[in-house]
Amino acid sequence: MPEYVIPPAAIAALPIAGSNALFPVRRIFCVGRNYAEHAIEMGSDPTREPPFYFTKPADAVVIGGADMPYPTVTKSLHHEMELVVAIGTGGTNISIEDALKHVWGYCCGLDMTRRDIQNEAKKTGRPWDMGKGFDLSAPMGPLVPANGFDPSKGRIELKVDGRVTQTSDLAKLIWSVPEVIANLSQLVALAPGDLIMTGTPEGVAAVVRGDVLEGMVEGVGEVRTTIV
């Protein structure tokens, strides 16, 4: 064991449904504009341009239904309900055909976004990091082992205070889960522990303190948090 000059950070981890074991999180990659109706609501053309990515730090995860503090320096915190893919076996230049063999499991996640900061960054051509990759910006539900789960279809939905705000189907992903894994593995060497947030459907909106967010993906499970 090396001797560190300061204590090393704790390993961020996701709980696993029905188990006491944890899934250690290495990196969080997020796909932008991966549902046509969301691309349109964001003012973009939903034609099938190659997928693009941004990241969040591993310790942005909020687990166990814990509260999410309303972040600093924003007046427009938006919810984005997403299917999250957890990589169990890494690789580069993974083929679309082999992609799902690299998946350990799936969970539900919220790509919480400082929309005002992101919009300003888009306008000025600056990075999205402070709009997307801020502290505690990724509430996630328990991870479910893949067990042959087919991510090509299934209802995805988010309720805010019991009212449905986002509802769609994984079949509407512009870039499917295997295509995203294959494409991303050309850009970086995917590694065990990497998470991929696959994009959000239409219906994104601002939340305020006190809002209870409850998301689900059919066959995967749920995510829940309260904004405080």
Ligand code: MN
């Ligand atoms: Mn997103």
